[in-house]
Amino acid sequence: MPGFKSIIDQKQPVLLLKTLFIKGSLPHALLFTGIDGVQKLSTAIALAMLCNCEKINSSQTIPFGLGKTGAKEVRLDIDSCGTCRSCRKIQSDNHPDIIQIKPSGNLIKIDQIRSLCNSLTLKPYEADTRVIIISNAQTMNPEASNALLKILEEPPDKTLLILIALQALDLLTTIISRCQQIRFNPIQASSIAKHLIQEKKMTQDKAGLYAALSGGSFSRALKINEKWLRQRDWILTAPGLNRSNRQALPSVLKCLAFAEKLTKSKALVPLSLEILQTWLRDLIIFPYIPDKINNIDLIDQIDQISRNTERATLLSKLDAVLEAAKNLQANTNLKLTLEIMALKLGGFSGTGIQEMEIN
Numbered sequence: 001m002p003g004f005k006s007i008i009d010q011k012q013p014v015l016l017l018k019t020l021f022i023k024g025s026l027p028h029a030l031l032f033t034g035i036d037g038v039q040k041l042s043t044a045i046a047l048a049m050l051c052n053c054e055k056i057n058s059s060q061t062i063p064f065g066l067g068k069t070g071a072k073e074v075r076l077d078i079d080s081c082g083t084c085r086s087c088r089k090i091q092s093d094n095h096p097d098i099i100q101i102k103p104s105g106n107l108i109k110i111d112q113i114r115s116l117c118n119s120l121t122l123k124p125y126e127a128d129t130r131v132i133i134i135s136n137a138q139t140m141n142p143e144a145s146n147a148l149l150k151i152l153e154e155p156p157d158k159t160l161l162i163l164i165a166l167q168a169l170d171l172l173t174t175i176i177s178r179c180q181q182i183r184f185n186p187i188q189a190s191s192i193a194k195h196l197i198q199e200k201k202m203t204q205d206k207a208g209l210y211a212a213l214s215g216g217s218f219s220r221a222l223k224i225n226e227k228w229l230r231q232r233d234w235i236l237t238a239p240g241l242n243r244s245n246r247q248a249l250p251s252v253l254k255c256l257a258f259a260e261k262l263t264k265s266k267a268l269v270p271l272s273l274e275i276l277q278t279w280l281r282d283l284i285i286f287p288y289i290p291d292k293i294n295n296i297d298l299i300d301q302i303d304q305i306s307r308n309t310e311r312a313t314l315l316s317k318l319d320a321v322l323e324a325a326k327n328l329q330a331n332t333n334l335k336l337t338l339e340i341m342a343l344k345l346g347g348f349s350g351t352g353i354q355e356m357e358i359n
């Protein structure tokens with residue numbers, strides 16, 4: 001199912017984009033923000049298809065507010081056909097004027113933006129609207145950001161730039177100010193569960209659990225399986241993580257051993273940090289909004305730990321995980337970063353260092 005029809009639960013962004021399109025007032029640059037897995041890229045591609053679909057003609061765009069019926073409402077059903085030459089090329093990522101830029105390694109580098117600048121000096125090959133989609137725009141290094149800024153300052157004709165990022169704050173303010181920001185919310189658990197039941201033939205219980213664990217991220221929901229659950233259960237054995245602050249500190253050696261084991265499964269580190277964040281978030285919010293936790297299958301454990309642990313302790317542990325994730329993005333030493341995180345999760349902080357017991 002191509003186009004906007006495939007977008008689940010993003011009514012507001014979709015309505016806004018369709019409105020801008022129908023009114024002929026799409027800006028030169030859009031910035032899509034929201035957590036991973038909320039269909040920002042799929043929406044960008046749906047918009048590229050709509051802008052270039054051969055079956056959409058001007059009669060569908062001009063009559064906004066002036067149509068035969070005089071109705072001022074936006075035609076919500078407008079969408080690309082999904083079958084014309086242009087739609088098919090975009091769907092298969094073979095359209096010469098729909099350019100996707102992704103990080104090469106951890107970063108979007110200056111060379112990638114320079115080569116984009118060069119191609120933008122030419123006219124589009126065949127598209128009505130050339131669309132440039134920059135995924136993970138927050139990974140642009142300063143040189144790449146500045147080169148992109150030049151494009152945004154003098155946008156080429158018939159070209160729409162779509163930047164995709166987790167949050168606007170991660171980008172230069174000069175870039176943000178030249179884009180219209182469109183926020184994508186986490187997808188509702190019920191919508192994800194419905195999709196898993198219909199498309200993946202899951203039982204209602206399993207779909208409900210996986211949807212809750214996904215935290216509103218569609219792509220995360222699709223990655224959850226028995227192996228994922230086993231990895232979560234192992235991660236949650238991290239020293240200090242299930243401990244309330246009324247219990248004794250775990251030993252330093254235990255924390256370091258945990259970090260070492262995690263270092264060895266390098267490919268699982270990003271997922272592991274995500275699981276830790278979600279777990280600590282659950283513990284923090286449980287007393288206030290218990291129905292919003294993700295790990296719904298571990299509710300009794302969450303209740304008990306949350307009841308017996310200070311909020312400040314949980315927040316500082318969450319900080320430790322967020323800091324580790326940030327440092328790893330910046331390519332710092334994996335082992336050292338995970339050791340520091342494990343020690344902080346274990347309850348050893350800068351001020352509490354004298355409490356360390358080496359055994």
Ligand SMILES: [Zn+2]
Nearest residue numbers: 053081084087
């Ligand atoms: Zn089409």
